[in-house]
Amino acid sequence: MSFVVNYGFKVKAMQDTIEQFSQTVREAGHDRRPLRILGSGSKSFYGRPTHGETLDATVCRGIVSYEPTELVLTARAGTPLAEIEAALAANRQMLPFEPPHFGPGATLGGCVAAGLSGPRRAYAGAVRDYVLGVRMIDGKGEVLRFGGQVMKNVAGYDVSRLMAGSLGTLGLLLEVSLKILPLPAEELTLRFGMAEREALEAMNRWAAQPLSLSATCYHEGALTVRLSGASAAVRSVRQKLGGEIVEDADSFWHSVREQRHPFFHAETLWRLSLPSTAPAIAVPGRQLVEWGGALRWLASDADATTIRQAAAALGGQATLFRSPEPSAEPFHPLSAPLLELHQRLKQTFDPHGILNPGRMHQAF
Structure with missing residues (x-):
């Protein structure tokens, strides 16, 4: 109805x-x-x-x-x-x-x-x-x-x-x-102690299996995994994977989503979009990994060029998500074909260039 x-x-x-x-x-x-x-x-x-x-x-x-x-x-x-x-x-x-x-x-x-x-x-x-x-x-x-x-x-x-x-x-x-x-019938969050390399391998291996995954987060030696689905399926996966049950799971995932987790207190925060199987990025700083390895949050004082080159070398991109200092270009530079496509879209929808000009890139 x-x-x-x-x-x-x-x-x-x-x-x-x-x-x-x-x-x-x-x-x-x-x-x-x-x-x-x-x-x-x-x-x-x-x-x-x-x-x-x-x-x-x-x-x-x-x-x-x-x-x-x-x-x-x-x-x-x-x-x-x-x-x-x-x-x-x-x-x-x-x-x-x-x-x-x-x-x-x-x-x-x-x-x-x-x-x-x-x-x-x-x-x-x-x-x-x-x-x-x-x-x-x-x-x-x-x-x-x-x-x-x-x-x-x-x-x-x-x-x-x-x-x-x-x-x-x-x-x-x-x-x-x-x-x-x-909403899923049941949700359960598990936590595992493991090194980053082991966690990245586990997240990618589990993603290829019918394990009812609905969220993953790795930070400082702990891999946290959320299962969502039918009650019987969630219980079956829990028995298969093991791990420690996280009691206050809703609060944890809310802190990650809303960036209230202590990791996000960093003044300068980079958002790295990488292939999920990419190894840890070789840049000094602290990391929190989401989305099965495809999203890496990086708190680092390294310069933008160093971080973006490191991300590109792994087949990804780096966005300066938050910083106390204004950035000329917070988003990863576009290739020439993509830049032209964006400019054509802007010209089509906003020919006078008056709507939030420069919000995404200086060129549009």
């Missing part, structure tokens, strides 16, 4: 707000005046600094429709993630990509725009994998809709996915439709 949840704005007020946004964007485009798209600001540290007149995306909030039996939810971009997760939890459902909040007011639009996923990402998929459709305003002030509210609706599907991780450089999100999943 489907139902509609009405929050906040009535339809007329919402349409007035959208028209106001469109007019602001059109006028800014005419004047070549930059606009800064902002939600709660919980992820403002991510990427390059933005400037310009602020467009407050939080005024567009509320769950538009939620169909538990269809596993689909549509909400306005300014809707707090906490509000969405509470509605889902009431029906024993969840956002499968386990998005980090990084603040109490984190919004759905900010979640999609940042494109960040939590501990479950390697086993359930990323944000973009669950975006079914979006409604947005492009850099010309036009209201556009891509995708739909069902998985079989493929019209514009890839375009809606482009919004994930675009950091507001392609448009102002108004609504997002997401596929959701049921």
Whole structure:
């Protein structure tokens, strides 16, 4: 059974707000005046600094429709993630990509725009994998809709996915439709004492087996593994793997997702995307490993060139995720073909270059 949840704005007020946004964007485009798209600001540290007149995306909030039996939810971009997760939890459902909040007011639009996923990402998929459709305003002030509210609706599907991780450089999100999943019947977290090389080998070996994995984390000699699924399957895997049961597991995974774990207290934090089988990166510093080895968090004072060259040598990339000092280019440099593709997308969606200019790269 489907139902509609009405929050906040009535339809007329919402349409007035959208028209106001469109007019602001059109006028800014005419004047070549930059606009800064902002939600709660919980992820403002991510990427390059933005400037310009602020467009407050939080005024567009509320769950538009939620169909538990269809596993689909549509909400306005300014809707707090906490509000969405509470509605889902009431029906024993969840956002499968386990998005980090990084603040109490984190919004759905900010979640999609940042494109960040939590501990479950390697086993359930990323944000973009669950975006079914979006409604947005492009850099010309036009209201556009891509995708739909069902998985079989493929019209514009890839375009809606482009919004994930675009950091507001392609448009102002108004609504997002997401596929959701049921909560697992049971979850259990195990911990093993082992060296990093042994842990990387174990995570990759286990990932190739039907072991109900839903999260992995290695730090300072301890490999922590979460199992999710049917109760019988979880118990069977636990007997096979052994390990010590972690009692306060929810608190641990929350600390990793929200970067409240003591490791993340470092002032300078690098996010390394590497092949899961890559050995430990040869750079001084402390590491925390997630996603079966594919995500390596690095706290290091080494310079950007050294870290990026080391990551590239292993077939990966390095992003300066957080730093007390502003960085000219926090993201890994793009190859010439990729840079051209990004610039063409920016030109198509934001021909006047007014939406969060320079947020991702100096060139766009």
